[in-house]
Amino acid sequence: MSLHHHKQFNDKSDLYAAARPTYPDELFEFLFSQCPDFEQAWDCGTGSGQAAVSLAKRFHHVEATDVSPQQIANATAHKRVHYSVQPAETTHFANDAFSLITVAQALHWFEFNKFWPEVHRVLKPGGIFAAWGYSWFHISTEIDAIIATKLMPPIKNFWAAQNQLLWDGYQAIPFPFVTIPTPQIILAQQWNLAQLLAYLGSWSAVRHCIEANGDEFFVELTAALGKAWGSAEEKKVISMDFHLMVGRHEA
Template identity: 50%
Template sequence: MEVETSKLFDDKADLYASARPLYPKVLFDFVASLVITHDKAWDCATGNGQAAIGLAKNFSKVEATDISKEQIANAFQAENINYSAQPGESTNFRNNQFDLVNVAQALHWFDYDRFWDEVSRVLKPTGVFVAYSYVWPHINDNVDHIIDVKVKSVIEPYWAPNNKLAWDSYSSLDLPFKTIATPNINLENHWDLDQFLSYIHTWSGTRRCIDDIGSSFFEEARKALQSVWGDTSKKMVVKNPLTIIAGSAWL
């Protein structure tokens, strides 16, 4: 069941770009408050640039990298964002050039022995590292129960081991810097049923499961959700609590 990481995120890159939760302005305001200057940020493992586009409003230049060329091909564009296909553990960036290194929804995918060295190398002495991720969505008890029983329980064997780090809020990760206190922030998206199911379909575990056993379980989940959603065009508030890690002063 092993899948190369770049291939995993190449798959359905166009859907990923359109169906993932968007980050709120309050998150990027907090990130911007962490640094002294706002010249240059590196958004590492940018995916389709959902974080890069937010950082671009607060930094003069954003370098956004990802190992998936397909993700970058579907990325959000801005004049001050430069996209490139590079692994986070080994880049062509100069030493000490970034005010911020940012990782959104990807900290669980790196080779840490190499990644932390690379982050330390490219950060300015006053620079800051920040990472954030979200896991399970919440709408209401009825919807959440159906997702638990008809989706999460089915796809559980198909998740990569890396995902457990995110589920556990990175509590077992050995961080090589002095941590900074972070606020409690939720992602909040207003989605109809089709938008919500498109998001569930972007989960790597969902896609792996469908590839292996087919999509009948997903169609069953759709029918069950329709019964509790009511008007399927009605927008529901979908909340995803964020885990946020920030630090500086490398140890």
């Protein structure tokens, strides 16, 4: 990960941690069903530690790494999770150390020509690699249209190029493992208006646009969503496009 992208996740890491969607139990139960054992897992690009803590429900020990010191500082503590600041592509872990390696909402930031050899080095034969991410979301025709017209045009030029890999469902990312068929995972949140706005405000493109051009567009977005939402405390279902790739490391 470049220094520029490192900085993106250092900025407002507390906001990032608070505004992220939660992953469903069905995702982890599927991954656990594929694992050869539950000795040790690695959550790479851990961010707030959300996935790492879920892995610790079954694994005896979880290593959770991120290139951002601020992300690690804000990560959720757990007695079976050890956090450290390390780049994805070069770690101090031993060979064949892990039965499961996960990457949640981060794979598109990595340097694949360096990351895949590192994964092959530290993932034991028969071990599982899993990466997933979420991209766009859907609430209702009216609210989706407001976001499409009030938010997306102003921030269009502030996205990092790597996001396109996520938007394309990770289809363009090379995957050097024996692919395991995956079940359909539904990622849906129930959020009120403040929670949705916090999530939108955590987008790096939104933050960069505000820094460059001011927050008038976000003020207008907030007002338009407020009119369409109804009671601000009402919780609506936010359905997110979810992409999952899972493979086994064969010796």
